[in-house]
Amino acid sequence: MHARAELTAGPHTGRRYRNLLLDARFGDVTVEVHTGVFTGPATVPLLTGPAEGACSTGAVTRGRTDGWIAEQRARAGTDRLFLALPVLVAAATVLK
Template identity: 35%
Template sequence: MSNTEVIALLDEIERHPDAVRVRERTHELLDGAERIVDVGCGGGRAVHELGARAIGVDHDPATIAVARARYPAARFQVADAHALPFPDASLDGYRAERVIHTLDAPRALAEARRVLRPGGRLVLAGHDWDLFAVDSGLPEVTRRVVHARADQIADPRAARKAHHLLREAGFTDVATEILSTVITGPEGLPVVLNLAKDQEGEEIAAWCDDQRRRAAEGRLFLAVPVFVTSGQVIG
């Protein structure tokens, strides 16, 4: 999937009311933080919403270019989540949404703890790639599609592990809550079809055709639990 396609897919997801609710919850959990880094900021929507107190970082220069073009008043920087360009104890908040599954989580969390000051808060939001619920006339194929897609991800179950990973990284006051994303409109079709990425065969083609028909007939159904995990640095 090209960078343009990835950004378009993220835009579709981020506009959904359930995704807005997740994003707003992460902002609430960072209430009072005066300097926040949004790691894996993508197209920059959350940085724009957080305002002048936020800076967005992403490892991909093309993605940062898109974010800067969309939100010229906001701050963005190309950076690696495992080596952030901030001094020790210099930030009040750390936010990462739909990112932790792409990272070396222990290294990234150690880096987050380094840049957060005592009292600083970290908030992660993400889904578990094994837990996509898709209605289909081919349920056995759905199981294979979902798990095969999970196997393509660096750490597909990072979101369910985040609670204990934060504790192991030295964060306190760790809490996890679950918010759901339910998509029943045709806008969910690109998300569903993305689950079949790089999978081939007659059954996969039939499964994708089934999803296209469901979307056209108003019968598409996708549900995804989103784990929101937060923690605090104690000096």
Template identity: 45%
Template sequence: MSKLLTVLDAFDDLPQARDLRELTYDGLGATVVDVGCGSGRAVGELAARGARAIGVDLDPAMVEVAAERWPGSEFHVADATALPLDDGSVTGYRTDKVLHVLAEPEQAVAEARRVLAPGGRAVLVGQDWDTFVIDSDDPELTRSLVHARADAMPNPRVARRYRNLLLDHGFTDVTVAVHTIVWTDASCLPALAGIGGEGAWFDAQVARARDDRLFVAIPFFVASGTRAA
């Protein structure tokens, strides 16, 4: 969990990532559930905007961290497909970098529809694991490492399905946009270690970071829709 938290914190601290989060908060209304809340940053930021924000994560250790970082906020340990919420009890549903780890992400979207009130807004955010762009002196090896990391995920390409998932579960006014996050400093190295592991490839990326020559770009897909009556 500590390695994952390090990667998430490094990403969340990027100004581009902060701007992207702010974009996803628009239109979520007064009561919002953030599914896969991790360390709780979005919950804290939504609460600061005046919403009743509820964080849900399957990992008890993450929920413990979130509760420590954002005292007074509401967090629950629960599965994305079985939220501890009544039908139609929230005006906004948000999930960020979560659906790719689910074997059946369509069940999570069905659950989003259940807990949303009619007219409520769902926002799905995430990366397509095949589309990581990493500058390297060995592009063939880099491509194979990226694809191998993607293939280790239950649903590495689910982000390109976000629009269809929302449409298939009765959402209307569905939109999709792509926002690319660019990393050029050493804060990206924990994420690259998760892709390449120890060895010559990762050592070369460390050297690039030291020489200010690191380049990583990750397109994030943001899909949203309205829960129809």
């Protein structure tokens, strides 16, 4: 997952939300985390994309990627797949 995250323009920006808003002189800054929980076969595409991205960078081999994806599909098929996806939500007010 780290290799996939590094493909994005700002992989660590979420961790910096609060400080970025404070540095830009916003007030009443709050940050919340909302976690989505996904299970079952519909979850598999959420996992295969990042896995393929990591493979394309050379971070993991094709064999390891295919094996991991097969394992996730097998978990989904037996109702054992679980993904918790945190989303950071930041809010602030404009100071005058």
